Amino acid sequence: MNPVVLEQGGTGMSHNDRPISRARLLAGIGATGAGIAGASVLQQAGSSTAAASPPSDWANVKIDHGAKGDGTTDDTAAIQAAVDTAATAGTVAYFPPGTYKVTGTIHVAGASIHAAFGAVIKHQPADDTTDCMVITGLNAGRTKISGLQIKGLQDGHGFGRDLVRVAKGDYVTLDDLYLDSAKRDAVHVEPGQSFFWIENMLLVNVKIQSPRRDAFHYAIPAGLTDVFINQTTMINCESRAAARHALALINSNEGAASNKISCLKVVNCELAGTGSTSEPLARLSGSINGGTVENISFEDSAVEDTTATRTGDAVLISGKVNGLFRFENSIHYGTVRGITGLTLFPHYFYRNIFSSASVPLYSSHMGLYRKYRTATLAQGAHEDTYQLQGGEILKGYVLDRYNNEDWYAEFTCLNTSALVVAAQNNVVVSLSGSTIRLTNTSSTATSLELFLLRMAKDTAF
Numbered sequence: 001m002n003p004v005v006l007e008q009g010g011t012g013m014s015h016n017d018r019p020i021s022r023a024r025l026l027a028g029i030g031a032t033g034a035g036i037a038g039a040s041v042l043q044q045a046g047s048s049t050a051a052a053s054p055p056s057d058w059a060n061v062k063i064d065h066g067a068k069g070d071g072t073t074d075d076t077a078a079i080q081a082a083v084d085t086a087a088t089a090g091t092v093a094y095f096p097p098g099t100y101k102v103t104g105t106i107h108v109a110g111a112s113i114h115a116a117f118g119a120v121i122k123h124q125p126a127d128d129t130t131d132c133m134v135i136t137g138l139n140a141g142r143t144k145i146s147g148l149q150i151k152g153l154q155d156g157h158g159f160g161r162d163l164v165r166v167a168k169g170d171y172v173t174l175d176d177l178y179l180d181s182a183k184r185d186a187v188h189v190e191p192g193q194s195f196f197w198i199e200n201m202l203l204v205n206v207k208i209q210s211p212r213r214d215a216f217h218y219a220i221p222a223g224l225t226d227v228f229i230n231q232t233t234m235i236n237c238e239s240r241a242a243a244r245h246a247l248a249l250i251n252s253n254e255g256a257a258s259n260k261i262s263c264l265k266v267v268n269c270e271l272a273g274t275g276s277t278s279e280p281l282a283r284l285s286g287s288i289n290g291g292t293v294e295n296i297s298f299e300d301s302a303v304e305d306t307t308a309t310r311t312g313d314a315v316l317i318s319g320k321v322n323g324l325f326r327f328e329n330s331i332h333y334g335t336v337r338g339i340t341g342l343t344l345f346p347h348y349f350y351r352n353i354f355s356s357a358s359v360p361l362y363s364s365h366m367g368l369y370r371k372y373r374t375a376t377l378a379q380g381a382h383e384d385t386y387q388l389q390g391g392e393i394l395k396g397y398v399l400d401r402y403n404n405e406d407w408y409a410e411f412t413c414l415n416t417s418a419l420v421v422a423a424q425n426n427v428v429v430s431l432s433g434s435t436i437r438l439t440n441t442s443s444t445a446t447s448l449e450l451f452l453l454r455m456a457k458d459t460a461f
Contacts (some may be wrong), residue, residue: 054092054094054114054116055092057089057091058086058091058092058093058094058114059082059083059085059086059089059091059092059093059094060082060094060096061075061078061079061082061093061094061095061096061100062096062098063096064082064085065078065079065081065082065085066078067079067082067098067100068098068100069095069096069097069098069099069100069119070098070099071098071099071100071101071122072101073101074101074102074103075100075101075102076101076102076103076104076106079093079100079102079106079121080106080107082094083106083107083108083111083113084111086111086112086113087108087109087110087111091112092111092112092113092114093111093112093113093114094114094115094116095113095114095115095116095119095147095148096116096119097116097117097118097119098118098119098120099120099121099122100119100120100121100122101122101124102121102122102123102124102125102132103124103125103126104125104130105125105130105131105132105133105134106132106133106134107133107134107136108133108134108135108136108143108145109135109136109143110142110143111143112142112143112144112145112146113144113145113146113148114144114146114147115146115147115148115149116147117147119147119148119149120148120149120150120151121148121149121150121151122151122154122155123150123151123152123160123163124154124155124157124159124160125159125160125161126159127159128159128160128161128183128184129161130159130160130161131160131161131162131163131164131165131188132150132152132160132162132163132164133145133150133163133164133165134165134166134167135164135165135166135167135168135169135172136166136167136168136169136192136196142170142171142172143169143171143172143173144172144173144174144175145164145173145174145175145177146173146174146175146176146177147175147176147177148177148178149177149178149179149180150163150164150177150178150179150180151180151181152179152180152181152182152183153181153182153183153212154180154181158183159183160182160183160184161182161183161184161185162182162184162185162186162187162188162217163179163182163185163186163187164177164179164186164187164188165185165187165188165189165190166187166188166189166190166198166201167190167191167192167196167198168191168192168196168197168198169198169199169201170197170198170199170200171199171200171201171202172198172200172201172202173201173202173203173204174187174201174202174203174204174206175202175203175204175205175206176204176205176206177205177206177207178207178208178209179206179207179208179209179211180208180209180210181209181210181211181212182208182211182212182213183212184211184212184213184214185211185213185214185215185216185217186208186211186214186215186216186239187203187206187208187215187216187217188214188217188219189201189216189217189218189219189229189232190217190218190219190220190221191220191221191224191227191228191229193224194224194225194226194227195225195226195227196224196227197227197228197230198228198229198230198232199228199229199230199231200230200231200232201229201231201232201233202232202233202235203216203232203233203234203235203237204235204236204237205235205236205237206234206237206238207237207238207240208237208238208239208240208242209240209241210240210241210242210243211239211242211243212243213242213243213244213245214242214244214245214246214247214248215239215242215245215246215247215271215273216234216237216239216246216247216248216271217245217248217250218232218248218249218250218261218264219248219249219250219251219252220250220251220252220253220259220260220261220291221252221253222252222253222254223253224253224255224259225255225256225259226256226258226259227253227259228258228259228260228261228262229260229261229262229264230260230261230262230263231262231263232263232264232265233264233265233267234264234265234266234267234269235267235268235269236267236268236269237266237269237270238269238270238271238272239270239271239272239273240272240306241272241273241274241306242271242272242273242274242281243273243274243275243277244273244277244279245273245279245280245281245282245283246271246272246273246281246282246303247266247271247281247282247283247303248282248283248285249261249264249283249284249285249293249296250283250285251285251286251287251290251291251292251293251319251320252287252291253287253290253291254287254288254289254290254291255290255291256290256291257290257291257292257320257322258291259290259291260291260292260293260294261291261292261293261294262292262293262294262295262323263294263295264295264296264297265297265299266297266298266299266301267299267300267301268299268300268301269298269301269302270301270302270304271301271302271303271304272302272303272304272305272306273305273310274305274306274307274309275307275309275310276309276310276311277310277311277312278310278311278312279310279312280312280313280314280315280316280335280340281303281304281305281310281313281314281315281332281335282303282314282315282316283315283316283318284296284315284316284317284318284321284325284341285316285317285318285319286318286319286320286321286322287319287320288319288320289320290320291320292320292321292322293319293320293321293322294321294322294323294324295322295323295324296323296324296325296326297324297325297326297328298326298327298328298330299326299328299329299330300328300329300330301330301331302330302331302332302333303315303330303331303332304331304332304333304334305333305334305335306334307334308334310334310335310336311335311336312335312336312337313335313336313337313338313339313340314332314333314334314335314337314338314339315327315332315338315339315340316340316341317339317340317341317342317344317345318341318344319344321341321344321345322345322346323345323346323347324345324347325342325345325347327339342399346370346371347370370451370452370453371449371450371451372385372386372450372451372452373385373386373449373450374447374448374449374450375438375447375448375449375450376445376446376447376448377438377439377440377445377446377447377448378440378445379440379442379443379444379445380439380440380441381439381440382437382438382439382440383437383438384432384435384436384437385435385436385437385438385450386435386436386450386452387434387435387436388413388415388416388431388434388435388436389416390415390416391415392413392415392416392454393412393413393414393415393454393455394412394413394452394453394454394455395411395412395413395452395453395455396410396411396412396413396429396436396450396451396452396453397409397410397411397451398410398424398427398429398438398448398449398450398451399448399449399451400446400447400448400449407425407426407427407440407442407446407448408423408424408425408426408427409421409423409424409425409427409428409429409438410422410423410424411424411429413431413436416434417431417434419431419436426440426441426442426446427439427440427441427442427448428441436450438450
């Protein structure tokens, strides 16, 4: 699949000013996602299809349950009644156009919510412990929320917490949402108690603007038993101006390793933050000895500081992690450092990585590698590393152990006597007989890590 062209900086445009590219979405999700993409684009465009009258058996928050949608009447109770009716009857809670003031929490369990173009929830609680929508309960599976705009800190109101919080559920879908100015996190995914699982969650066309903390926050808290977040997919999602993290995966559970955040895929997404902070744009943090963060994938996506004022990392990896970290056809830029902590993952996949001039990261067009050796080299020193075997074809690259992008190399070995070097900087890769030699040609000492991919000859390293 060809790389998707992503926007490379802030334009000053609001969410509603930014056109949605259907081609851009379909490039990320393929033909099988065309139905989802088409419905979302039509709704955001305010088409006649999106504005058509809803089926008669849907629970209309205005007609059937008395919500006013005038921006001043408290519609919390009416909306909750519509959602409860939809869950009981197996139908859909429908929001006609309007501005719905909500002062409490809407609890959603096993219900579908669909909003017409122009339906906005204005969340105005009286404290900082109240979320706008919480997905939880015994019947939380198969919950879908589609088409809503939810706004937090608006009209001088200063209270609230998370705009959408997922505490339990299987096959939860968030589709075509615009979440603006959360007091804390726009989307917060965290098991609410022991034995709560969150699996097979799908986020499509979720656009987030200016959260006070994180745009997308996934967490496994301490003290819980038998909890996990597994198989989450984010497609064509966007974070703008996140104050801390555009994406956070934080596992604080020191219990069993099975209490984990696993298999999260980010596809065709733009994860942006702002502000002169040292916080990373994306944080992947496992526990110390307990729960893991594992198998995380970025594809055709951008991790960016559009203001170029952040002093930290684009992606920071720490704690107990496992499986594969994949960063394919994706870019990061605008931060002082790039991706830090890669060596914590046992497997890596890179392809077409690009960064801004301030983060001169290597570019690699290769595959899945295993770390073979760490060579600590003084200025001008060399070390002989891997000895080639007859008939062996290897691809390899060299990185600085501490993710300093001033040292890198990319090369291919053909049998025991032929070496092709594609790129190198401050390190020279050569053959000493049939052994791969690394030489530090910089003016300072360094620790270099050698990664190898065997292309031929089926033997173990």
